[in-house]
Amino acid sequence: MSGDDLGQMAYLIMLLVFLGFWFVGSNRQRLGKTMQQAAIWALIFVGAIAAVGLWDDIRSTVTPLQTVMSDEGRIELPRGQDGHFRATLEINGTRVSFIVDTGASDMVLSKQDATRAGLDPDNLPFFGRAMTANGPVATAPVRLDEVVFGGYVDTNVPASVNGGDMSGSLLGMTYLQRFEQITIAGNKLILTR
Known part of the structure; x- marks a missing residue:
């Protein structure tokens, strides 16, 4: 990795940390409900990635x-x-x-x-x-x-x-x-x- 790549990665990590703190701070009153919704979105994201990765297998099963x-x-x-x-x-x-x-x-x-x-x-x-x-x-x-x-x-x-x-x-x-x-x-x- 070049220095520019490391700098961009550090910037993105700091941005994600900031957004995470802001999200948790602004939703302290409903933290349980917020975490539940975040978990649902994470599962949807993982499911979409799995579907894309397994598309050839799914297609060959569905298509005769x-x-x-x-x-x-x-x-x-x-x-x-x-x-x-x-x-x-x-x-x-x-x-x-x-x-x-x-x-x-x-x-x-x-x-x-x-x-x-x-x-x-x-x-x-x-x-x-x-x-x-x-x-x-x-x-x-x-x-x-x-x-x-x-x-x-x-x-x-x-x-x-x-x-x-x-x-x-x-x-x-x-x-x-x-x-x-x-x-x-x-x-x-x-x-x-």
Whole structure:
């Protein structure tokens, strides 16, 4: 810590001590009630910190995850709160989250996901074109060595890397057509092979 940091810390401690003395002095008549309210606020503060720290665990418990029923040959994907179906696949040994998009022709990786999967987007030939809601974007065709989804392993899978900004990857029809049946029942997308 530098001298400035120590000075700021000393100032804050003195300020807190002053405020504490003022608070206790001004509420001497109702000290028991004041301490009870201070304890309640302290518990609320600690609870908020715990909720922020445990948010990932809470979210994974509340939000249903994809289910693989290998003996029945199907994968069930729950509908997310945003209305989309999401799937987690392993691309070349790396877990990648996809939005299932039956309107997309290809399996499309974002540049970030492509990099994580061992591809080098900076050295790919972006000569393909795809039409998106935001207009045309350049794409680069690639072949993925291994794609694992549930218990299914596919090799030499065709895909594209999006040359534009993309918040996530899309699981399109070139991969989804490997399944015999795609069914939406209630809030689940069921893929059967």
